[in-house]
Amino acid sequence: MTDYPDVLYTVKDRIGTITLNRPDRLNAYTPAMADGVRRAMAAAAQDGQVRVIVLTGAGRGFCAGADMEVLNATLKGERGSTGNPEDVAPAFASAYGPKLDQDFADMTRFAYFMRTKKPIIAAINGPAAGMGLIMALYADIRFAADKAVLTTAFAQRGLIAEHGISWLLPKLVGPAHALDLLLSARRISGKDAEQLGLVNRAFPQESFVQDVQAYARLLADTVSPRSMAVMKAQVWKSCFQNFGEALATADAEMPPSFQWPDFKEGVSHFLEKRAPRFADI
Template sequence: MPHYEDLTYEVKGRVALLTLDRPDKLNAWTAAMEKSLKQALAAAVADDNVRVIVVTGAGRGFCAGADMGLLQSIKADNWEERELAQAAREEEVDFASGLGPDVSPHYGGRFGYLMQVKKPIIAAINGPAAGLGLVVALYADMRFAGSDAKFTTAFAQRGLIAEHGISWLLPRLVGPAHALDLLLSARKVTADEAERMGLVNKVFEQVNFMGAVMDYARALAETVSPRSMGVMKAQVWKSLFQDFNEALAVGDSEMQKSFATADFKEGVAHFVEKRKANFTGR
């Protein structure tokens, strides 16, 4: 098993669990963590046994944002040479899956590759998620929060702006008014308020938070077609750049392709035979 700096990687059944691992710093983001996340996601994609990916934080926090030491070292005249920017460029991985429409032209930057990962990514927000930590969570396909979790964009309180695509992602989740509230005020938001505005899918009680998230992840991994999940993920992220007729045409085309797959045959067979599904992803 490879070593990942500032991150741990383990596979539990068919679920890959990636844990940001600087608990003494509330998992503040580092260049090493950024490299490790991309490497670990590549390992999860390459492992046919893995069908769902969960990203969480060690200790009592999800991610407190960029490490303050890295922020203090930034100079205006060479900001593109900062350590975090270099980390993003150094780790090149091709996440193209061939499942569903190609989303790569639409999602660039440091974290857009998460949309290309063919397996569903769940952000398990176990505690504070601030600044860059919140941004990373928004790139996941779904977000679950522990009841003690707190959220803040933080940027305006640092003299910064809406970074790394959050100005596009956040309004599509919560609407422009909520997005502007969260961005301009940088106020702290509780898990319950985050759920009400659509920032997270669901809040689970802190005492059994990871158990509840893993139960959901296992249900995806064990009861539905991994091929279907990969195609549908691409369809949804692509649809944000399509009109209705374009999305409809893609759906019709992908439906026809699905009829020729082993997973379609198994999907019908296990229902008719009243037994547990045995999807292969083919």
């Protein structure tokens, strides 16, 4: 286990788990936490033994939004240190598939999630509000406990749609649902979020950790890390492409994929009816 600012990082069974660790405050967001998440994510991205990254919260909450004491300090013109994001920037340089370095260049929020070459799963175990919800939206896949509560919160604080949520939310649920969630700041359950398409699936609270781990192990144990890296880059790049450009990207990526050791292994393990032994990245 590695202890970063307001964050714990563990690796087990090729799954890197980043845990927001302020349970007494429902993991309310702080500048130190932003730095901790960034450093833990960089460690996971660079660790060949990690194939999947899970982001979750300690205790009852995922992340209850910005710590109100931090908001109060912001009103007074005080800002906490977030470390130097550029210290870990090389960990997120595009290495597989189409380049995303310019499209998601921002390092102070969570755009580097898209450039991380490994799939990121947000495991929303409890309340996710404001900045906490935004953090989850930057993940590649989201699971929520059925009894978790999610809200954008910003309109009730006299704020705006912050940190890219106005770009992310319509892509996930469409403009009408995005405006509903932003304007009303109403609270929805994990099950409601599943029905809207805000999360991939809502799991029962009682089995949530086990269900998320089972999916993470599916990715870690049965599919090619290189394939996942390229596919992830293709999907995020497509947000800036038309259909023809997306086809051209796929056409460019296909010939190299036939030369990968993973392609040979993918065919071999299928024919030999055994577990795959894909290379780490």
